[in-house]
Amino acid sequence: MVETIRKSTREEREKWIKEAKYNLFRLKSEYVFIDLLTDSGTGAMSDRQWAEMMVGDESYAGASSYYKMQSAIQDITGFEYFLPTHQGRAAENVLFSVLVKEGNIIPGNSHFDTTKGHIEFRKAFAVDCTINEAFDTTILHPFKGNVDLAKLEEVLKSHNDQVPFIIMTLTNNSAGGQPVSMENLRAIRKIADKYGKLVVIDAARFAENAYFVKVRETGYEHKSIREIVLETFSYADIMVMSSKKDAIVNMGGFIAMRDKELHSKASVFEIMFEGYITYGGLSGRDMNAIAQGLYEGTSFDFLESRIKQVEYLGHLLTDFGIPVQQPIGGHAVFVDAKRFLPNLPKEKFLAQTLAIELYLEAGVRGVEIGALLADRDPVTRENRYPTLELLRLTIPRRVYTNNHMDVVAVALKNVFDRRHTIKQGLKIIAEAHIMRHFTVELDLA
Numbered sequence: 069m070v071e072t073i074r075k076s077t078r079e080e081r082e083k084w085i086k087e088a089k090y091n092l093f094r095l096k097s098e099y100v101f102i103d104l105l106t107d108s109g110t111g112a113m114s115d116r117q118w119a120e121m122m123v124g125d126e127s128y129a130g131a132s133s134y135y136k137m138q139s140a141i142q143d144i145t146g147f148e149y150f151l152p153t154h155q156g157r158a159a160e161n162v163l164f165s166v167l168v169k170e171g172n173i174i175p176g177n178s179h180f181d182t183t184k185g186h187i188e189f190r191k192a193f194a195v196d197c198t199i200n201e202a203f204d205t206t207i208l209h210p211f212k213g214n215v216d217l218a219k220l221e222e223v224l225k226s227h228n229d230q231v232p233f234i235i236m237t238l239t240n241n242s243a244g245g246q247p248v249s250m251e252n253l254r255a256i257r258k259i260a261d262k263y264g265k266l267v268v269i270d271a272a273r274f275a276e277n278a279y280f281v282k283v284r285e286t287g288y289e290h291k292s293i294r295e296i297v298l299e300t301f302s303y304a305d306i307m308v309m310s311s312k313k314d315a316i317v318n319m320g321g322f323i324a325m326r327d328k329e330l331h332s333k334a335s336v337f338e339i340m341f342e343g344y345i346t347y348g349g350l351s352g353r354d355m356n357a358i359a360q361g362l363y364e365g366t367s368f369d370f371l372e373s374r375i376k377q378v379e380y381l382g383h384l385l386t387d388f389g390i391p392v393q394q395p396i397g398g399h400a401v402f403v404d405a406k407r408f409l410p411n412l413p414k415e416k417f418l419a420q421t422l423a424i425e426l427y428l429e430a431g432v433r434g435v436e437i438g439a440l441l442a443d444r445d446p447v448t449r450e451n452r453y454p455t456l457e458l459l460r461l462t463i464p465r466r467v468y469t470n471n472h473m474d475v476v477a478v479a480l481k482n483v484f485d486r487r488h489t490i491k492q493g494l495k496i497i498a499e500a501h502i503m504r505h506f507t508v509e510l511d512l513a
């Protein structure tokens with residue numbers, strides 16, 4: 069699908085971003101030239117996916133589209149049972165309604181914000197056990213998404229009774245689209261078995277993770293993506309999936325699991341929150357497109373061209389001397405805002421400031437992965453300032469050309485060249501109690 073994009077002037081953008089309270093989520097998309105806000109639901113579907121849309125079965129119960137999606141999930145992931153949901157966070161909501169109780173502690177590798185939101189909403193705690201290397205953008209570690217096994221075991225030793233499961237996010241989005249190695253997953257399974265815990269995989273970008281395992285991990289170079297994916301999920305009991313990423317659809321998600329009893333328990337919440345168990349918030353045509361997208365998203369040739377495009381942008385920026393998370397991630401380039409704007413204090417939301425500067429420069433919309441996203445501590449209500457302040461330039465699948473990447477790179481270089489003149493940050497005017505970054509209102513500080 070080809071869509072029109074629109075150019076604008078700097079004066080127009082200054083007016084629009086002020087009206088949007090310096091929050092890029094509040095901008096009309098028509099005010100954006102190149103949209104790198106997210107890779108979620110923004111990909112272009114293929115001819116075959118559109119063909120599948122035409123033959124969706126819209127029966128309320130037992131639709132053939134449900135069985136098509138089930139067959140694709142069983143084939144690709146090895147999980148026997150599944151529940152469709154309207155997107156990833158809905159899958160989290162249904163699953164956590166069964167598994168998460170007040171006071172629980174859930175260790176993992178940098179939980180995504182909605183995952184953390186659903187945990188904290190239930191008065192439970194997310195503990196980030198990601199390896200320290202992930203928090204230094206200059207270190208070239210092949211699997212910066214990994215969990216530090218010692219940190220994980222420490223949580224299990226000291227809080228064993230409060231831990232319902234370990235959650236592994238593939239790829240580790242918040243740390244920079246960084247992959248998790250098979251070796252790490254295998255070790256986590258061992259630890260989980262030792263302590264009698266479930267392993268959940270947040271599989272939003274499982275296929276991109278498999279690509280990195282194939283090209284970076286010894287012993288996997290001759291395995292196919294599908295073989296690597298099957299092994300990946302063999303170490304988990306449950307997966308939650310936002311199909312808007314690696315299944316290349318505009319909307320959709322699911323939960324998949326091995327345990328029939330868990331499926332029955334989750335079905336109760338599924339029916340309350342999402343819909344009947346054979347559609348769960350999705351049209352038949354959406355389930356067809358997901359089934360087809362799961363196959364396309366796990367094709368090596370597709371993954372190679374997609375990840376190499378992200379790398380292309382990353383290398384352009386590196387060549388300009390712009391500090392980015394190394395190595396370049398799977399779905400996005402993460403610009404290190406602290407090193408980009410070293411003189412701006414963290415209290416002035418420097419990654420958001422950089423995101424606004426890039427928008428003003430060329431109408432390019434990225435997204436802040438920093439203090440705004442990190443939210444307030446649910447107990448003390450103090451701002452949480454993460455180690456890394458990042459500007460994520462997220463590349464939609466099968467949408468932009470490398471020509472667009474050139475425009476983005478030069479725009480950011482222009483900002484980089486005048487970085488010493490950027491002295492004014494931002495302050496919060498109004499914010500929501502939880503997941504504030506989506507709706508926060510800011511002003512110049």
Ligand code: F0G
Nearest residue numbers: 106108155156157180182241270272310
């Ligand atoms: N888990 C991960 C790792 C994600 O990146 C996302 C969404 C979700 C879960 C939630 O899925 O949006 O379908 O409800 N990430 C998008 C992003 C929004 O921009 O990274 P959802």
